[in-house]
Amino acid sequence: MKVKVALRILLERSVKKMGKGMNPIVKAAALEMIERAYNEGIYVQISAGYRSLEEQASLYGQGRVYIYNGKNYSNLAKPNVTNAKPGQSYHNFGLAIDFFIVSDDGKKAIWTVNSKWQRVAAIGKELGFIWGGDWSSFKDYPHLEMTGGLSYKQLQAGKKPYITxxxxxxxxxxxxxxxxxxxxxxxxxxxxxxxxxxxxxxALIKGLQVELNKQFNKKLVADGKWGPKTKTAVITIKKGASCNITWILQAALYMKGFNPGTLDGEFGEKTEAALYKYQKASRISADKLAGKVTWNELFA
Structure with missing residues (x-):
């Protein structure tokens, strides 16, 4: 009798493959997709997530002559696998994943685009992903992405996508x-x-503005907009804090896909752990302190 691969194994493998540069909401959606598919008897694993510009250059160089930043990434011995140059793939911004199906025991990769594969893609689309299998020109069946409506040029210019x-x-x-x-x-x-x-x-931003006015006399206009005055007015909170601002932090972390445990306004170990994971995933200083940089990352 074959032993069914554990969900935990698929999730752990996928987290490792996605890497540290993933958008936290995209990452959370990918893991939820794996879990939903697992509950339907389909075993999915992520094969790729965040990809550096150098890694993208190496992929683009397969099957063609290509030089990037003075380095030759040509590899004519392999076939083309992508038409995206460095900075032209949503993988480079942590907004895309690639997936595949595994055998029941989790030991064999299955790349056949069958009904199970299409069902996984459908689950991904339910979660907000765009599927490469729906593209008219270059079909990319393993590919799922969330763009936040932004182009590569906008992302390259530093604009951040808003993804729910x-x-x-x-x-x-x-x-x-x-x-x-x-x-x-x-x-x-x-x-x-x-x-x-x-x-x-x-509304969360408005709540933060109200609390900053009430507790620290910041005299902000509670308009729910993340403007310069609000960015300057935010305070740093850390483990041990007990207030409504902590509750707003907990709520914002949960919205980003990082569960702080009970939303009780108490900055305890679970909130600190969720904050630390969020900071690491967002590639900001993982100091376990909710300061200006963290607040800006949460609401900008």
Whole structure:
């Protein structure tokens, strides 16, 4: 009797393959896709995630002569696998993944694009991914991406994509609870739909502005906009903090796909661990302190 590969193994392998430069929401959606497929008896693994510019140059060099930054990446012995030069792939910005199916025991990769493969792609699209198998020109069946509506040039210029949390048919219950608390605490009227959209983000920013005014007399206009005055006014909080600002931090971390445990306004070990993982994934200083850089990463 064959032993079925454990979900934990597929998730651990995939996290390793995605690397450290992934957008946290894209990463969370990829892991949720694996779990949903697993529950349907389909065993999925991520083969690639974040890709450096040098790695992209090496891939682009397969099957052609290509020099990037003075280095020859030509490899005519292999076939073309991508038409994207360095900086022209969403992998380079942590916004794309590649996947494949594995055998029931997890020991063999299966690259046949069959009904199981198409079902995984469908799950990915339900979560907000764009599937390369739907492209008309160059079909890229393993490829899934979230662009946030941005082009390569916009990303290269430093613009950050706005991507919502993974979509579900009923909405995320924890996000619904957050939305209810925001409406009650800060007199907003956002939809309680379980989706982290622009209005929920704006309401969280408004909550932070209200708390900064109330607790630190910052005299901000509570307009829900992440402007220069709000960026300057934010404070640094750390483990041991107990306040509504901690609750906002916990809510924002959860929205980004990093679970801080119970949203209770208490900056404990689980909140610190979630913050640390988020900072590492976002490639900012992982100092376990929620300061200006972290707040800006969460809301910019």
């Amino acid at each position: 949390s993974p979509k579900t048919s009923k909405g995320d219950g924890h996000i619904m609870s957050i939305q209810k608390t925001i409406n009650s605490r800060y007199k907003t009227s956002i939809a309680v739909d379980g989706v982290y959209g622009p209005k929920t983000r704006s």
